[in-house]
Amino acid sequence: xxxxxxxxxxxxxxxxxxxxxxxxxxxxxxxxxxxxxxxxxxxxxxxxxxxxxxxxxxxxxxxxxxxxxxxxxxxxxxxxxxxxxxxxxxxxxxxxxxxxxxxxxxxxxxxxxxxxxxxxxxxxxxxxxxxxxxxxxxxxxxxxxxxxxxxxxxx
Amino acid sequence: xxxxxxxxxxxxxxxxxxxxxxxxxxxxxxxxxxxxxxxxxxxxxxxxxxxxxxxxxxxxxxxxxxxxxxxxxxxxxxxxxxxxxxxxxxxxxxxxxxxxxxxxxxxxxxxxxxxxxxxxxxxxxxxxxxxxxxxxxxxxxxxxxxxxxxxxxxxxxxxxxxxxxxxxxxxxxxxxxxxxxxxxxxxxxxxxxxxxxxxxxxxxxxxxxxxxxxxxxxxxxxxxxxxxxxxxxxxxxxxxxxxxxxxxxxxxxxxxxxxxxxxxxxxxxxxxxxxxxxxxxxxxxxxxxxxxxxxxxxxxxxxxxxxxxxxxxxxxxxxxxxxxxxxxxxxxxxxxxxxxxxxxxxxxxxxxxxxxxxxxxxxxxxxxxxxxxxxxxxxxxxxxxxxxxxxxxxxxxxxxxxxxxxxxxxxxxxxxxxxxxxxxxxxxxxxxxxxxxxxxxxxxxxxxxxxxxxxxxxxxxxxxxxxxxxxxxxxxxxxxxxxxxxxxxxxxxxxxxxxxxxxxx
Numbered sequence: 001x002x003x004x005x006x007x008x009x010x011x012x013x014x015x016x017x018x019x020x021x022x023x024x025x026x027x028x029x030x031x032x033x034x035x036x037x038x039x040x041x042x043x044x045x046x047x048x049x050x051x052x053x054x055x056x057x058x059x060x061x062x063x064x065x066x067x068x069x070x071x072x073x074x075x076x077x078x079x080x081x082x083x084x085x086x087x088x089x090x091x092x093x094x095x096x097x098x099x100x101x102x103x104x105x106x107x108x109x110x111x112x113x114x115x116x117x118x119x120x121x122x123x124x125x126x127x128x129x130x131x132x133x134x135x136x137x138x139x140x141x142x143x144x145x146x147x148x149x150x151x152x153x154x155x
Numbered sequence: 156x157x158x159x160x161x162x163x164x165x166x167x168x169x170x171x172x173x174x175x176x177x178x179x180x181x182x183x184x185x186x187x188x189x190x191x192x193x194x195x196x197x198x199x200x201x202x203x204x205x206x207x208x209x210x211x212x213x214x215x216x217x218x219x220x221x222x223x224x225x226x227x228x229x230x231x232x233x234x235x236x237x238x239x240x241x242x243x244x245x246x247x248x249x250x251x252x253x254x255x256x257x258x259x260x261x262x263x264x265x266x267x268x269x270x271x272x273x274x275x276x277x278x279x280x281x282x283x284x285x286x287x288x289x290x291x292x293x294x295x296x297x298x299x300x301x302x303x304x305x306x307x308x309x310x311x312x313x314x315x316x317x318x319x320x321x322x323x324x325x326x327x328x329x330x331x332x333x334x335x336x337x338x339x340x341x342x343x344x345x346x347x348x349x350x351x352x353x354x355x356x357x358x359x360x361x362x363x364x365x366x367x368x369x370x371x372x373x374x375x376x377x378x379x380x381x382x383x384x385x386x387x388x389x390x391x392x393x394x395x396x397x398x399x400x401x402x403x404x405x406x407x408x409x410x411x412x413x414x415x416x417x418x419x420x421x422x423x424x425x426x427x428x429x430x431x432x433x434x435x436x437x438x439x440x441x442x443x444x445x446x447x448x449x450x451x452x453x454x455x456x457x458x459x460x461x462x463x464x465x466x467x468x469x470x471x472x473x474x475x476x477x478x479x480x481x482x483x484x485x486x487x488x489x490x491x492x493x494x495x496x497x498x499x500x501x502x503x504x505x506x507x508x509x510x511x512x513x514x515x516x517x518x519x520x521x522x523x524x525x526x527x528x529x530x531x532x533x534x535x536x537x538x539x540x541x542x543x544x545x546x547x548x549x550x551x552x553x554x555x556x557x558x559x560x561x562x563x564x565x566x567x568x569x570x571x572x573x574x575x576x577x578x579x580x581x582x583x584x585x586x587x588x589x590x591x592x593x594x595x596x597x598x599x600x601x602x603x604x605x606x607x608x609x610x611x612x613x614x615x616x617x618x619x620x621x622x623x624x625x626x627x628x629x630x631x632x633x634x635x636x637x638x639x640x641x642x643x644x645x646x647x648x649x650x651x652x653x654x655x656x657x658x659x660x
Binding site: 068069071072073075076079082083085086089090091092093094095 | 169
């Protein structure tokens with residue numbers, strides 16, 4: 001954690017922007033650069049940025065989630081979307097698409113839903129690793145929440 | 156199309172994720188893990204039966220046609236290894252549940268075991284070279300977790316060596332994948348085999364063969380790349396050591412068989428003398444290293460290295476008979492080695508030490524354990540009617556038939572030294588009188604005895620049923636070297652090159 005006013009101000013702004021960007025990345029990923037993995041990394045960047053600027057306690061509070069469970073749910077969710085093809089007599093993970101694209105979201109099929117699972121797994125794993133490392137008292141002894149007058153988001 | 160080939164991955168990945176999710180509700184999490192391992196055991200047996208009776212089974216992931224997508228191929232070699240891996244995992248699971256200790260109680264211990272099973276199952280079934288690399292990463296990640304779970308100082312020291320050498324091996328594997336892809340333009344093993352035979356780039360393909368030999372050799376712990384193994388394998392709890400001895404090095408052996416049998420058979424003929432020399436050195440160095448040790452699991456760890464020499468000797472003979480004998484031996488040693496680690500671990504857990512000097516009197520105190528241990532070392536040394544005899548006999552017969560008398564002689568001599576070194580454990584732990592009062596020690600619980608005892612009985616059963624089992628291994632050895640049959644199964648009747656020109660139209 002760095003004690004810097006600029007970093008704190010910017011990371012506050014970046015939290016919603018990065019989270020939105022991650023969803024954008026996730027949804028375009030099956031045909032264009034992006035996807036669940038990249039989207040997940042961007043989303044975990046949003047949380048890790050809070051951790052760098054304000055410390056791990058605040059980062060856990062600003063987006064309260066059980067990241068380990070999120071990773072496990074992501075794995076189950078991703079793997080589940082390979083099963084419809086298998087039950088229909090096709091190989092595991094064969095892509096099945098809705099015939100018409102949904103307005104505003106785009107074409108929806110099992111690869112998109114698979115990517116959602118990857119997205120959750122990547123957020124869960126990377127954020128959990130970063131938070132656990134920064135909570136290691138021997139590695140990062142100092143910790144400070146946001147000062148009141150810096151206008152940090154009210155938790 | 157055999158779409159059920161995906162099941163041995165799907166079930167463990169769901170099991171592991173559910174077990175993590177149910178971490179706090181321990182009985183449910185344990186039930187999920189046990190159910191998925193039991194499924195893999197049953198599936199492995201069924202698949203082996205299907206493969207023996209009907210030949211190779213193939214599935215294409217996501218429905219992409221071979222050789223462009225990732226193919227899954229089950230042949231007798233892969234299916235046998237799949238079944239034995241699942242059986243050993245079941246033994247490990249039951250052994251862990253019968254023992255006590257902080258690591259066995261960790262919420263991540265059993266999910267990591269399942270991920271290890273996922274990785275080895277994938278490695279045994281994939282027909283794609285890069286996908287093989289990915290499965291290696293999966294099983295290595297799980298093993299890194301297992302070997303350092305608990306985080307004691309000795310574990311971290313041993314784990315560091317393990318991680319560093321395995322990363323070197325993986326890097327060499329990846330570089331080899333890149334080179335062979337640049338050379339042949341494909342990663343499907345069947346297609347690679349066809350193209351490597353047609354390309355005739357002797358210098359480059361020998362370099363690639365050398366890289367693969369280094370990569371898989373370091374994972375299989377052949378000399379001179381074995382030093383990480385005895386340093387790290389005795390540090391985790393006994394159940395983890397047992398499953399590592401059963402699976403980790405044997406996946407390296409399997410990869411050597413597969414890659415040199417299908418992808419680079421031309422190079423195998425060229426470097427076979429080198430492989431035989433390495434096999435001989437591995438046998439001798441491993442068994443001599445074991446003699447200097449005075450700790451049960453360290454001795455057994457050095458014997459893993461020594462036994463790998465025999466498995467590699469099967470490859471170095473570069474013939475269907477050699478590979479068949481190597482497979483029979485590898486299967487035997489997976490089972491017996493895990494059994495000895497279970498039984499030795501039970502002694503260690505009850506007596507609180509694995510030091511030969513401090514132990515003694517176990518034959519009188521635990522007669523059942525001693526009996527199974529003695530049968531196990533008879534099997535490891537190669538005394539009939541145990542499975543080790545038939546594994547070694549097949550290897551020696553293949554060696555003599557091909558005129559490789561030197562390596563055959565070394566293999567026979569090392570068997571004697573193996574028996575001698577095993578008798579040292581027998582004498583010190585079981586036979587000699589204890590200096591201390593053994594009557595205060597707790598008895599070995601049935602749960603700790605059972606996995607090892609059942610595996611020893613399985614070894615005996617393999618020895619008794621050696622006729623059909625060596626017929627099976629002969630079939631597996633012939634299949635492992637049969638490139639055109641493999642390519643026809645994966646890509647269709649015309650082979651992979653014809654499939655490519657069809658698909659490109």
